[in-house]
Amino acid sequence: MTFSDLARFVRSRKGTVLSVALHVLVLGWGLFSFSARSMVAPPEDLVPVDVISEDNTSKAKAGALSGKKEIAKLLADKIGEKKPTEDIVGKVDPKPVTETDAAPTPQPKPEKPVEKKPDPPKPIEKQPDTPKPVAEKKPDPPKPAPAEKPKPEEKKPDAFNPDQIANVLNKDKPKQPPKPQAEAAPPEPPKHKSERKFDAEKMASLINQKDPTRQAVTGTDLNANAALGSTRGMADSNVASWSGAFQTAVRRCFGFPYNGQDADLYEADIDIPMRPDGTVAGEPKIVAVRGPSRSVAMAMAENARRAIIQCQSYSYLPKNQYESWKLIQLVFGLKDLR
Amino acid sequence: MISKFGSKVPMQSNGAISRRGFIAGAGAAAVGWSAALAQGPQGRLRIDPNEFKPIPIAIPPFVPGGPGDADVANGISQVITNNFKRSGLFAPVDPAAFAERITNFDAPPQFASWKPLNIDGLVTGRATRQPDGRLKAEFRLWDPNKGQQVAGQQYVTAPEYWRRIAHIISDQIYTAMIGEKGYFDSRVVFVDETGPSDRRVKRLALMDQDGANVRYLTRGADLVLTPRFSPSSQEITYMEFGQGDPKVYLFNIETGQREIVGNFPGMSFSPRFSPDGQRIIMSLQQGGNSNLFVMDLRSRTTTRLTDTPAIDTSPSYSPDGSQLCFESDRGGKPQIYVMSASGGGAQRISFGEGSYSTPVWSPRGDYIAFTKQGGGQFAIGIMKTDGSGERILTSGFHNEGPTFSPNGRVLMFFRDPGGTAGPSLYTIDVSGRFEQKVPTPGYASDPAWSPLLS
Numbered sequence: 170m171t172f173s174d175l176a177r178f179v180r181s182r183k184g185t186v187l188s189v190a191l192h193v194l195v196l197g198w199g200l201f202s203f204s205a206r207s208m209v210a211p212p213e214d215l216v217p218v219d220v221i222s223e224d225n226t227s228k229a230k231a232g233a234l235s236g237k238k239e240i241a242k243l244l245a246d247k248i249g250e251k252k253p254t255e256d257i258v259g260k261v262d263p264k265p266v267t268e269t270d271a272a273p274t275p276q277p278k279p280e281k282p283v284e285k286k287p288d289p290p291k292p293i294e295k296q297p298d299t300p301k302p303v304a305e306k307k308p309d310p311p312k313p314a315p316a317e318k319p320k321p322e323e324k325k326p327d328a329f330n331p332d333q334i335a336n337v338l339n340k341d342k343p344k345q346p347p348k349p350q351a352e353a354a355p356p357e358p359p360k361h362k363s364e365r366k367f368d369a370e371k372m373a374s375l376i377n378q379k380d381p382t383r384q385a386v387t388g389t390d391l392n393a394n395a396a397l398g399s400t401r402g403m404a405d406s407n408v409a410s411w412s413g414a415f416q417t418a419v420r421r422c423f424g425f426p427y428n429g430q431d432a433d434l435y436e437a438d439i440d441i442p443m444r445p446d447g448t449v450a451g452e453p454k455i456v457a458v459r460g461p462s463r464s465v466a467m468a469m470a471e472n473a474r475r476a477i478i479q480c481q482s483y484s485y486l487p488k489n490q491y492e493s494w495k496l497i498q499l500v501f502g503l504k505d506l507r
Numbered sequence: 508m509i510s511k512f513g514s515k516v517p518m519q520s521n522g523a524i525s526r527r528g529f530i531a532g533a534g535a536a537a538v539g540w541s542a543a544l545a546q547g548p549q550g551r552l553r554i555d556p557n558e559f560k561p562i563p564i565a566i567p568p569f570v571p572g573g574p575g576d577a578d579v580a581n582g583i584s585q586v587i588t589n590n591f592k593r594s595g596l597f598a599p600v601d602p603a604a605f606a607e608r609i610t611n612f613d614a615p616p617q618f619a620s621w622k623p624l625n626i627d628g629l630v631t632g633r634a635t636r637q638p639d640g641r642l643k644a645e646f647r648l649w650d651p652n653k654g655q656q657v658a659g660q661q662y663v664t665a666p667e668y669w670r671r672i673a674h675i676i677s678d679q680i681y682t683a684m685i686g687e688k689g690y691f692d693s694r695v696v697f698v699d700e701t702g703p704s705d706r707r708v709k710r711l712a713l714m715d716q717d718g719a720n721v722r723y724l725t726r727g728a729d730l731v732l733t734p735r736f737s738p739s740s741q742e743i744t745y746m747e748f749g750q751g752d753p754k755v756y757l758f759n760i761e762t763g764q765r766e767i768v769g770n771f772p773g774m775s776f777s778p779r780f781s782p783d784g785q786r787i788i789m790s791l792q793q794g795g796n797s798n799l800f801v802m803d804l805r806s807r808t809t810t811r812l813t814d815t816p817a818i819d820t821s822p823s824y825s826p827d828g829s830q831l832c833f834e835s836d837r838g839g840k841p842q843i844y845v846m847s848a849s850g851g852g853a854q855r856i857s858f859g860e861g862s863y864s865t866p867v868w869s870p871r872g873d874y875i876a877f878t879k880q881g882g883g884q885f886a887i888g889i890m891k892t893d894g895s896g897e898r899i900l901t902s903g904f905h906n907e908g909p910t911f912s913p914n915g916r917v918l919m920f921f922r923d924p925g926g927t928a929g930p931s932l933y934t935i936d937v938s939g940r941f942e943q944k945v946p947t948p949g950y951a952s953d954p955a956w957s958p959l960l961s
Contacts, residue, residue: 412552424560426596427685428916428938430873430891438551468686472562475627478652500551
């Protein structure tokens with residue numbers, strides 16, 4: 170095959186040649202780039218692992234499991250909902266009259282709020298915007314609002330519309346008054362409306378409305394978050410190992426100036442009775458000493474004992490695990506001294 | 508959660524979930540779990556210090572027993588404070604921080620006022636000139652945390668020995684706090700050097716380990732070198748260039764008597780006592796070589812220990828007297844060798860770069876100190892008696908002649924800065940952390956530490 174044959178072939182089958190060439194290119198590139206990558210040892214991930222007791226892990230898990238779903242949203246909700254509730258309290262009085270009339274219509278809607286549950290967070294984000302105008306409004310006329318009763322009534326149909334079209338309409342500020350209603354509905358929509366259904370009488374529904382809304386926001390919601398305790402609850406039991414913190418603290422105070430080459434042979438077992446407040450109850454007890462020279466070992470043990478006393482108090486020890494550090498058993502040594 | 512992390516780490520490093528990797532991961536997780544159990548209330552938590560920490564101690568001025576005793580009382584507490592400061596093992600608290608002025612030696616101190624200083628020990632004392640003219644010194648060592656007396660003692664002596672009482676008290680406190688014997692009640696013999704460098708006058712001198720009470724033993728007419736203390740008596744052996752060859756002499760500090768050790772034809776040098784003080788080991792020059800000989804001081808018989816065509820010198824006994832370390836250039840460069848005290852085969856223990864000389868066996872038996880020369884530097888170092896664990900404590904233009912404190916915790920050596928200046932004495936502890944200059948009236952070299960006086 171001569172060069173001219175080759176050239177003819179190339180010309181006649183440009184597509185094939187191009188395809189082959191590209192394939193070779195791609196494969197070659199892959200071969201080298203991938204092989205080059207494989208040559209580089211991936212840096213090992215050092216994952217800090219805290220050693221936690223059984224109790225700790227189970228508690229930490231319990232908290233995380235029940236809390237995960239709501240933590241992020243609830244924390245945001247809290248800020249938003251607190252203020253609207255005040256509005257509701259102020260404006261509930263005028264509304265119930267109309268709501269009870271409209272009560273039959275909302276019945277189909279309980280299903281919609283369920284679908285829109287993802288939506289509510291968005292209005293909530295905007296609520297930080299809304300409270301301001303509300304705050305502006307309030308000082309002007311706390312009671313003029315009831316004077317404007319007709320408007321909320323007119324807007325009620327609007328209020329239902331934003332529920333349906335949700336985001337787009339909510340962005341308008343004039344619709345602030347209705348929003349509280351929409352909000353009051355989404356957090357606990359089924360409950361309120363189901364209650365309304367059960368209570369046929371207006372008075373009953375009025376009473377029921379007031380109480381649950383207050384409780385929902387100030388009571389259960391807050392408590393729910395507190396119980397999840399993503400910060401506080403975990404912090405208490407997440408002291409990965411109190412022993413580590415304790416070790417570090419005592420280690421800082423302890424320093425026996427012995428410079429013999431047999432330093433690593435010296436050890437002293439010391440028991441420390443502890444009070445629940447993290448102070449040492451009575452004298453730490455020297456249980457045993459080991460080492461080539463008993464006098465040096467005893468001197469080291471006394472030194473360690475003084476270190477324990479001087480290092481007080483150990484108030485960071487987790488109170489709920491008091492049983493585990495009621496009596497702390499330590500062994501002091503001089504291993505790190507050359 | 509934890510076990511997941513535990514198994515994740517090794518798996519990630521393997522890159523693939525191989526069977527072995529998985530097993531290793533599970534194993535690591537299991538180890539992590541067992542470690543978690545060991546952290547529980549069952550196991551003892553281990554605590555090792557992360558730094559070498561001097562013991563904080565307060566030494567308020569001693570209470571004067573009478574109107575004329577204030578100077579001595581102050582002096583004693585000053586000497587103790589100075590001893591502790593120099594040791595590096597204690598950190599005497601600045602008197603300005605003292606909350607209480609001790610005025611009554613017989614009443615316990617107000618411990619509550621001392622507690623904020625976080626001290627481990629509080630020393631109180633009293634110095635009283637008695638009607639018979641003698642000085643009575645008392646001290647108590649308190650543990651302010653417990654509010655208990657740890658140690659207490661009283662001494663009576665001639666007033667001029669008040670410094671020695673201070674040293675003895677220092678040793679007592681040292682023993683109570685550290686658990687081993689101190690070294691403060693000891694002396695140092697050295698070569699005092701005066702005059703210009705080309706006409707240096709060298710005299711034997713004796714002083715307390717802190718540099719006080721200097722006393723000259725020779726007049727400086729003849730050159731003296733390498734003085735060494737007897738471990739059991741008030742005697743010093745040294746080398747002196749007399750009329751003829753340099754000879755090894757024995758000198759009695761109390762009586763001032765001196766005599767030549769042995770009667771050898773050539774030069775004898777680098778003498779040292781055996782631990783029992785009954786023998787002197789030294790080098791004897793024979794032609795171009797020198798070998799080790801030991802002489803029994805009672806029978807005056809001499810025994811040859813080495814017979815090599817090399818220079819064997821600077822012998823030093825182990826504290827039990829069973830072994831010797833010495834310097835020899837039989838392998839080419841001067842190195843340290845160890846052999847039985849009765850002679851025989853010697854084992855080389857120094858293998859570092861450079862040359863090693865002036866080995867000294869610690870009175871504790873754990874280290875051999877040496878001078879190491881190399882790279883234009885002279886260093887002072889220690890190694891274990893098998894040659895391992897070599898540690899250079901200080902290094903510079905010229906450091907030489909280490910000698911151990913009686914408790915084997917501190918080394919004294921001399922350092923020559925070069926130029927027209929002369930050498931000075933320094934101490935350094937065996938960890939190499941605390942180096943201190945020893946005050947001497949003039950230039951000083953060749954120190955040798957005495958055993959404890961009491």
